Amino acid sequence: MNTNRADELVDTIRRQLTAFSELSLVLEEEHRALVSRDPSALSQIAGKRTSLLSQIENFDKTMAALLQALRAPASRAGIESLLETLAPTNRTRATRDFAALREIAEKCRDQNEVNGRIIAQSQRTTQQLLRILRGNIASNPDTYSSSGNVDPASPPSTLATA
DSSP: OOHHHHHHHHHHHHHHHHHHHHHHHHHHHHHHHHHHTOHHHHHHHHHHHHHHHHHHHHHHHHHHHHHHHTTOOSSHHHHHHHHHTSOHHHHHHHHHHHHHHHHHHHHHHHHHHHHHHHHHHHHHHHHHHHHHHTTOOOSSOOOBOTTSSBOTTOOOOHHHHO
16 A cells, blocks of 8 residues: 555544544533433534534545545455555554544444433423323323334233223
């Protein structure tokens, strides 16, 4: 791999790592705002999150184009094989950065799922409260799927219809 492409690969990994590290902090901040039910903080966080996700998407496109130009598969294995071709002075740090990138990306995914479950629970609670306020207390209480979402296809209980 030529030096320019190698530098571009290392730089893209570092930029992705920085963006994901910032996203991790934003997701933790979002978690705190969700738990404390702070709508103004959530509004500010949404802007930060959107900006970071846009950056990450651009870095992903850059990486995909780089991998294509180097005729490497657009996969973890493709990136790792390219890292192996780097000069030893760059290889160690780039490999370490790529491992850290994978780890922080997984952490972000997990935190995002936790935040998503909090949002889903909050939405369910709001819907239940609205039904109560409207006097629409259902004879068929909500049931939930294994993912924690409301299961609209569940049949009414035999006790509720009796």
